[in-house]
Amino acid sequence: MEILWKVEDLFKEYEIKSEFERKKITVLKNINLEIYKGETFGLVGESGSGKTTFGKILIRLIDPDNGRIFFKDLEITKMPESQLRKYRKKFQIIFQDPYKSLNPRICCGYTVMEGIDGNKKEKIEKAIEILNDVGIKKERFYDYPHQFSGGERQRIAIARALSTNPEFIVCDEPTSNLDVSIQGQILNLFIDLKEKFNLTYLFITHNLKIIKFIADRVAIMYKGEIVEMNKTEEIFKNPSHPYTFKLLKNEI
Amino acid sequence: MKEILKLEDISVGNEEVKILRDIEFEVKKGEIISVVGESGCGKSMTLRTIIKLLPKNLKILKGRVYFEGIDITDLDEEKMKEIRGGKISIIFQEPSSYLNPLFTIGNQIEEGIKDRIKKEEKKERVMKILKEVGLSENVYYQYPHQLSGGMQQRAMIAMSIINKPSLLLADEPTTSLDITTAFEILNLLKDLVISHNISIIFVTHDISLARFISKEMIVMYAGIIVEKGFSNLIYSNPLHPYTKKLIDCLPEKYNKGERIRTIEGEVISFKNLPNGCPFYPRCEEKKEICEGFLPKEIEIENVSVRCFKYGDFMES
Numbered sequence: 001m002e003i004l005w006k007v008e009d010l011f012k013e014y015e016i017k018s019e020f021e022r023k024k025i026t027v028l029k030n031i032n033l034e035i036y037k038g039e040t041f042g043l044v045g046e047s048g049s050g051k052t053t054f055g056k057i058l059i060r061l062i063d064p065d066n067g068r069i070f071f072k073d074l075e076i077t078k079m080p081e082s083q084l085r086k087y088r089k090k091f092q093i094i095f096q097d098p099y100k101s102l103n104p105r106i107c108c109g110y111t112v113m114e115g116i117d118g119n120k121k122e123k124i125e126k127a128i129e130i131l132n133d134v135g136i137k138k139e140r141f142y143d144y145p146h147q148f149s150g151g152e153r154q155r156i157a158i159a160r161a162l163s164t165n166p167e168f169i170v171c172d173e174p175t176s177n178l179d180v181s182i183q184g185q186i187l188n189l190f191i192d193l194k195e196k197f198n199l200t201y202l203f204i205t206h207n208l209k210i211i212k213f214i215a216d217r218v219a220i221m222y223k224g225e226i227v228e229m230n231k232t233e234e235i236f237k238n239p240s241h242p243y244t245f246k247l248l249k250n251e252i
Numbered sequence: 253m254k255e256i257l258k259l260e261d262i263s264v265g266n267e268e269v270k271i272l273r274d275i276e277f278e279v280k281k282g283e284i285i286s287v288v289g290e291s292g293c294g295k296s297m298t299l300r301t302i303i304k305l306l307p308k309n310l311k312i313l314k315g316r317v318y319f320e321g322i323d324i325t326d327l328d329e330e331k332m333k334e335i336r337g338g339k340i341s342i343i344f345q346e347p348s349s350y351l352n353p354l355f356t357i358g359n360q361i362e363e364g365i366k367d368r369i370k371k372e373e374k375k376e377r378v379m380k381i382l383k384e385v386g387l388s389e390n391v392y393y394q395y396p397h398q399l400s401g402g403m404q405q406r407a408m409i410a411m412s413i414i415n416k417p418s419l420l421l422a423d424e425p426t427t428s429l430d431i432t433t434a435f436e437i438l439n440l441l442k443d444l445v446i447s448h449n450i451s452i453i454f455v456t457h458d459i460s461l462a463r464f465i466s467k468e469m470i471v472m473y474a475g476i477i478v479e480k481g482f483s484n485l486i487y488s489n490p491l492h493p494y495t496k497k498l499i500d501c502l503p504e505k506y507n508k509g510e511r512i513r514t515i516e517g518e519v520i521s522f523k524n525l526p527n528g529c530p531f532y533p534r535c536e537e538k539k540e541i542c543e544g545f546l547p548k549e550i551e552i553e554n555v556s557v558r559c560f561k562y563g564d565f566m567e568s
Contacts, residue, residue, distance in 0.1 A: 047401065047430045149518075150291075179290045179457050184501040184512035191511065206430035213503035213512075232508070250435040252464045 003072075004168060004200050005035040005058065010067035012053060027053050028224045031067070037167075040194065040201040042215030042232065044208065044247070050224040051204045055170040058202065059091045060084060089115075092161035096173040098153035102145040108156045109141035115163030127163070133196070134159045134189060151182035158189065168200045175210065187214060208251055212236060220244050254281045256418055256451045257302065262315035264301055269522045271297050271310060272475045276549075279419065282445055284452040286462035286483065288498070289472035292519050295455045298472070299421045302453075303336050320418065338366055341412035342421040346428050347404035351396040358382075358392030361411045377414070384447070385410045385440060402433035409440065413448060420444070420452045426461070438465050459498050463487045471495045474520050474530035476546075481555030491557040494531045529559070537561060 010031035013024050027050045035041045045051045056062045058069065060076060069077045071091070076084060095101040102111060112127040128138050134155040145153055154174060161169055171190065175183040187210065193199060203215055211218055212232060219229040220243065228241040239245045257279040264272040272294050279285050287295045300306050302317060304327070317325045324335065336342075344350055352360060361378045369377075379389055385406045396404060405425060412420060422441065426434035442465065444450055456462050462469045463483040471479040471492065479492040490496045497515045499505070506512055517534040526532055532542045539560055547558045 046432050180459070181290055181498065181501045181515050184503065184514040187503060188511050188514065191509075206432075208431065209502070209504040213506055213508060216508075247432065250432055252431075252435065252438070252461055 001039075002037040003034050004037045005033075006070040007031055007033050007058070008068045008070075010054070010057065010064050010069070012050075012057060012062070012064050012066075026224055028057070028064075030225055033219060033226065033229060035168075035200065035202065037200055038198065039216040040203055040214055042211040042218040043202060043204045043221060044206060044211055044218060045221035046206060049221045051221050052172055054221070055093065055172050055202055055204050059088075059093060059168075059170060061093070089164035090166055091168040091170070092164065092166040093170040093172060094154075094157050094161050094174050097177050098150060098157050099145075099177075101157055102153055102160075104145050107142045107144050108136065108148070108159075111145075111156060112159045112163050115160060127159075130159045130162050131156075133162070133193065135185075149182075150178055151185060154178065154186055155189065158186075158193070162193065162197065165197075166199070168202070170202045170204070172204045173206070176205065176207065183210075190214065208247060220247065255279065256281045256320060257453075258318040259298075259302070260316040260318065262301060262317065263313040264297060264306065264310055265313055266309055266311065270313070270475065270525070271522055272301065275301075275315070275477060277470055277477065277480060279451045279453060281418070281451055282449050283468070284441070284445055284454055284466040286454045286456060286466040286469040287472060288456060288459050288462045288469055290457060290498075290519055293472045294475040295472055296423055297475075299342065299423055299453065299455060302421065303340055303342060304332050305336075334366075337364055337412075337417075338415045339417055340419045340421065341415070341417045342423065343405070343408045343412050343425050345424040347401065347408045348396065350408060351404060353396050356393055356395055357399070357407050361407070361414055364411055364414050366415050378410075381410045381414055382407075385413075386436075400433075401429050402437065405429065405433075405437055406440065409437075409444070413444065413450070416448065417450060420450050422452055422454045424455055424457070427456075441465065459487065459495075460502060460504070471498070474525065475522065476530065476558065477549075478531065478559070479555065479557045485553070485555055491552060491555060491562065492531075492559050493535050493537045493561070497534075 010028055012028040013026045015022065015024050031054065043051045043054065053062065057064050064077065068075055071087060076087065109127050112130055113123045116123045116126045128141060136152065136155055136159065148156065175186050178186060194201065205211060215232050218232050218235050219226045220241065222243045228235065228244050235244065239248055255278040259275050259277055262272055262275040263270060275298060287298060289295050301312065312325060316323055358378055362374045365374050365377065378392060382389060382391055387403060387406050391407065399407065426437050429437065441452060445452060454465055466483055468481065469483045469486055470477055473494050479486060479495045486495060487499065490499055500513045501515065503512060515534055520530055520533065528543045528545050529547060532538055535542065541560050547560045549556045549558050550562050552562060
């Protein structure tokens with residue numbers, strides 16, 4: 001299988017400064033993993049375990065302190081932003097809270113148009129097409145974020161991510177703010193889009209039921225380290241790390 | 253078992269819209285009951301009706317609320333204030349937005365004590381309660397931002413049980429927490445029921461969570477109760493088409509590669525409720541009769557359900 005992402009010895013720490021103390025917190029350490037093209041790679045961990053930080057470092061929204069990141073054999077760890085821009089289109093991110101991630105003053109069509117190349121007519125046509133793919137009707141092109149429900153907003157966020165023809169999308173808990181019934185619709189959409197556009201996902205969540213349903217391989221993260229990584233069925237069948245064991249036991 | 257709260261035929265709304273219709277259930281002493289439904293189905297409104305914190309433009313149109321055998325429907329605001337935070341208390345979804353960032357946790361819990369006791373006694377009581385909810389005594393001197401989400405929720409729970417309430421209303425208390433923490437909070441609530449003899453109304457949108465925490469559940473849709481009964485029975489054998497659909501949405505029911513069968517259409521808005529069953533537009537098993545009439549509650553093997561599938565009992 002073709003390797004899309006390769007991460008070697010990733011390390012990240014934050015410094016906390018206050019009037020009284022100054023200390024360093026290690027957020028990620030010893031992260032080594034590969035993500036193959038066309039798979040859904042699940043990343044599970046409790047809040048504060050560093051999963052979101054990892055997602056952001058991978059697509060260089062945050063710089064790592066140490067380690068190397070390869071995107072298709074190309075090292076992007078220290079690549080200057082001017083060069084990286086060419087590749088930025090290839091990887092996108094969808095955030096957890098669709099109420100905060102959309103600009104309230106830009107209508108949904110224009111939100112999607114921003115990522116598309118071409119003249120205005122082409123842009124609008126393409127934006128309508130993408131919105132249609134995610135299930136937003138043409139008539140709602142000029143509606144603003146507040147006119148949409150939570151599920152619809154997440155669809156727009158997905159459309160925006162798709163607008164640059166990406167190969168890879170980081171999905172950072174995209175359904176945890178949604179109702180169970182809407183969650184099902186969005187998960188279906190992710191699977192449909194993956195088949196249609198030949199995408200690769202990094203799916204970050206704390207919900208094991210979703211991981212079991214959607215992911216091909218899973219990494220379990222605990223306090224900044226990956227404690228276990230395997231095929232989804234294997235992990236659910238024979239967990240080897242005590243933390244994974246605890247997670248599975250707590251399943252409701 | 254004695255019942256602690258009883259809602260009798262409650263309708264809430266105003267001249268234009270009706271938010272809740274014919275809500276009727278009771279909560280027994282020392283028991284957890286769950287209310288399940290999508291956003292906007294009236295679950296939180298039911299809680300607000302009980303403690304009478306309805307928005308200004310809504311009022312109770314008919315029906316009675318009995319708490320510990322006393323009719324509290326028309327109680328005046330002064331007396332209601334005594335009950336709120338005293339005999340009935342409530343916890344919410346996002347603990348961080350209900351804690352004051354400028355005061356210590358100890359300070360905030362102490363503030364809620366309604367008994368007139370000495371300051372030292374108050375502190376003693378807070379320390380004891382902190383221990384009961386699984387927090388260290390240190391937390392007394394800490395500020396909300398120093399605590400994690402789970403600890404904040406524990407502090408909220410401590411605050412809500414400080415006056416030894418007999419009924420706790422929990423409005424999606426675990427939604428913003430991750431699984432491990434949520435699990436701990438749920439277990440804490442279960443323990444409280446036994447140690448403090450509290451009854452809990454647990455509101456959630458996750459039907460599997462409801463089955464985990466409570467023996468009985470209520471499924472709501474567009475302001476009416478569509479199904480009510482024992483959680484295990486409903487979960488394993490749902491009667492109402494909506495409950496069926498709700499369970500069908502859960503990802504754990506599917507294998508990888510399958511598509512989730514979701515509920516088609518949108519949640520109906522309260523402004524244009526149909527005359528008949530509110531689930532009619534999205535229902536797959538609808539009949540002609542469903543459009544024009546609202547079905548009555550029917551009891552089938554300890555589960556009561558409102559659907560014409562089980563006989564043509566109409567609302568007069």
